[in-house]
Amino acid sequence: MMISNSFGLEAKAQNFIHIKTLSDLSAFDSIDNKRLLILGAGTNVILGDYFNGTVVEVCFNDIEINDDYISVGAGVDWADLIEYCLINKLYGIENLTHIPGSVGAAPVQNIGAYGVEISSFINSIECFNLKTKRLETLNNDQCEFKYRDSIFKLKDFVILKVNFIFNESFKPILSYPALSNFLKDNAIDASSITPRMLSESVKEIRNSKLPDPKITPNVGSIFKNPIVRTNDFDHAFLDGHRWDQGDEYTKLSSARLIELIKSDLSIPDTLQFYEHHSLVLINNGSASFDEVINLLNQIKSKIYEKFNIELEIEPEIISS
Ligand SMILES: Cc1cc2nc3c(=O)[nH]c(=O)nc-3n(C[C@H](O)[C@H](O)[C@H](O)COP(=O)(O)OP(=O)(O)OC[C@H]3O[C@@H](n4cnc5c(N)ncnc54)[C@H](O)[C@@H]3O)c2cc1C
Structure with missing residues (x-):
C-alpha cells in the first residue's frame, strides 16, 4: 500500500494499522517496535521506496473542553485547531497558522514559526508507551521540548491526545522581522490587530514564501537553522x-x-x-x-x- 507524503515520493509499506479506539492499541502487542512508522499527514518525512514494517495512523479526531485544558486528538488537522481557537476566543497560536500537518505531530518537532513554539501551550500529552505497552500522560517538562525537538523523536511514544492551555486574553507576538515588516507595509496597526487579522497576515506571508504542498511537492524547511x-x-x-x-x-x-x-x-x-x-x-x-x-x-x-x-x-x- 502507498504511503501518502507531501514530498510526492513513491513509497509503499508492508502493513498499516489505524488506531481509532484505545482497544486498538492491543495491536502493538504483536508488532516489532523497530519496524513501526507513526505517521500523521506525512508533511515532515522523506521516505524510501518501501517501508518493511507497519505504518501507524492515530485517528483520534475530537476536540474536548475539560476544566483545566483543551484535549485535542492526534488526528485533528492543525488548520482545524487554529480555526477552532479563533472561533472560541482561545489565544496564542495565531503565529502558527498555515503550518501543514496533524496535531499529533506538532509536539514531535515542537513546531514553531514567527517567534512562537507550540510547547508554550502544551499542558500534557496522552500517549502510548511502546516500550512498557502502557498509557502514559507526560507533563510539559517530561516532553523535553527544545528548538525543533522533543522526547518524541526517540520514537518510544505514540501520541494520542495533546492537552493545551491557551491564553484567555490576546497578547500578540509581532516582533519577528518578517511579521512586523508585513504589518508595517500593510498599515496594520499593532494596537488594533485582532487574532483573525494576525492569523490571516501569517497566512499571507507564508503563501508568498512557501509553496503549497498540495500543489508543489515539498516538506517545508529541509534543514534546521543551526x-x-x-x-x-x-x-x-x-x-x-x-x-x-x-x-x-x-x-x-x-x-x-x-x-x-x-x-x-x-x-x-x-x-x-x-x-x-x-x-x-x-x-x-x-x-x-x-x-x-x-x-x-x-x-x-x-x-x-x-x-x-x-x-x-x-x-x-x-x-x-
Ligand atoms: C510547506 C510546509 C511548511 C512547513 N512549515 C513549518 C513551520 O513553519 N514550522 C514547523 O515547525 N514545521 C513546518 N513544517 C513541517 C511540518 O508541517 C510539521 O512538522 C508538522 O507538524 C508535521 O505534521 P504531519 O502530521 O505531517 O507529520 P508527519 O510528517 O506525518 O510526521 C512527522 C514526525 O512526527 C511523527 N509523528 C506523527 N504523528 C505522530 C504521533 N501521533 N505520535 C508520535 N509521533 C508522531 C512521525 O513519526 C514523524 O517522525 C512545514 C512543512 C511544509 C510542507
Whole structure:
C-alpha cells in the first residue's frame, strides 16, 4: 500500500494499522517496535521506496473542553485547531497558522514559526508507551521540548491526545522581522490587530514564501537553522541572516548558507529549490529517495567545508 507524503515520493509499506479506539492499541502487542512508522499527514518525512514494517495512523479526531485544558486528538488537522481557537476566543497560536500537518505531530518537532513554539501551550500529552505497552500522560517538562525537538523523536511514544492551555486574553507576538515588516507595509496597526487579522497576515506571508504542498511537492524547511556559540565564529558574512538567542548563542539562517554554496551543487533535474525560499526543496515529480539524500549530503558537506557549520536535516528520513 502507498504511503501518502507531501514530498510526492513513491513509497509503499508492508502493513498499516489505524488506531481509532484505545482497544486498538492491543495491536502493538504483536508488532516489532523497530519496524513501526507513526505517521500523521506525512508533511515532515522523506521516505524510501518501501517501508518493511507497519505504518501507524492515530485517528483520534475530537476536540474536548475539560476544566483545566483543551484535549485535542492526534488526528485533528492543525488548520482545524487554529480555526477552532479563533472561533472560541482561545489565544496564542495565531503565529502558527498555515503550518501543514496533524496535531499529533506538532509536539514531535515542537513546531514553531514567527517567534512562537507550540510547547508554550502544551499542558500534557496522552500517549502510548511502546516500550512498557502502557498509557502514559507526560507533563510539559517530561516532553523535553527544545528548538525543533522533543522526547518524541526517540520514537518510544505514540501520541494520542495533546492537552493545551491557551491564553484567555490576546497578547500578540509581532516582533519577528518578517511579521512586523508585513504589518508595517500593510498599515496594520499593532494596537488594533485582532487574532483573525494576525492569523490571516501569517497566512499571507507564508503563501508568498512557501509553496503549497498540495500543489508543489515539498516538506517545508529541509534543514534546521543551526544554533551556534556566538563567539565561536566570525558571522559577519551572515549579517541580516542571523538572530541573537541570548545566552551567548546565535541562530543562523540555513537558507542564506545554502544560497552561498548553491552554485557549487550538482542538482538533478528532478529537484529544485523554491524560487522564493532556498530552504525549501521541490520534487519536480519524479525524484527518487537517493537523489534527495545525495543532494542533502552535498549541501551539508559543502557548508561544512566552507564555513565549518554543521547543518541538521529537519524532516525525518525513513530509508526502509
Ligand atoms: C510547506 C510546509 C511548511 C512547513 N512549515 C513549518 C513551520 O513553519 N514550522 C514547523 O515547525 N514545521 C513546518 N513544517 C513541517 C511540518 O508541517 C510539521 O512538522 C508538522 O507538524 C508535521 O505534521 P504531519 O502530521 O505531517 O507529520 P508527519 O510528517 O506525518 O510526521 C512527522 C514526525 O512526527 C511523527 N509523528 C506523527 N504523528 C505522530 C504521533 N501521533 N505520535 C508520535 N509521533 C508522531 C512521525 O513519526 C514523524 O517522525 C512545514 C512543512 C511544509 C510542507
